[in-house]
Amino acid sequence: MAKERKIRCDCGEILEEKTAKFDHFKTEAMVCPNCGFITLTKEQADNYVKLKQLHQIIDAERKIIKIGNSMGLTLPDRLQDFGAKIGKKVKIEALDSKSFKVELMA
Numbered sequence: 001m002a003k004e005r006k007i008r009c010d011c012g013e014i015l016e017e018k019t020a021k022f023d024h025f026k027t028e029a030m031v032c033p034n035c036g037f038i039t040l041t042k043e044q045a046d047n048y049v050k051l052k053q054l055h056q057i058i059d060a061e062r063k064i065i066k067i068g069n070s071m072g073l074t075l076p077d078r079l080q081d082f083g084a085k086i087g088k089k090v091k092i093e094a095l096d097s098k099s100f101k102v103e104l105m106a
């Protein structure tokens with residue numbers, strides 16, 4: 001991957017690559033340590049658009065349903081665009097007492 005060129009902020013500081021809150025979710029961005037100006041490189045913008053799509057697809061209230069003797073959750077079909085499919089392995093990890101994340105395994 002090509003090394004990012006340094007981007008200078010209008011205030012004179014060099015922007016730093018870090019995780020920033022953009023709209024309602026976190027994404028990699030170029031942030032000015034001095035004035036807080038945030039911008040995205042082409043690559044970060046592409047990732048941001050993909051992340052935004054993922055939020056639109058998956059962010060919703062759902063109901064736990066009964067599958068045989070187990071509990072289950074359904075996932076939207078469009079999640080297949082992000083690599084989810086029947087039989088795919090996922091890793092589930094608790095975040096706190098009320099939430100957990102589901103990670104698609106490579």
Ligand SMILES: [Zn+2]
Nearest residue numbers: 009011032035
């Ligand atoms: Zn600045």
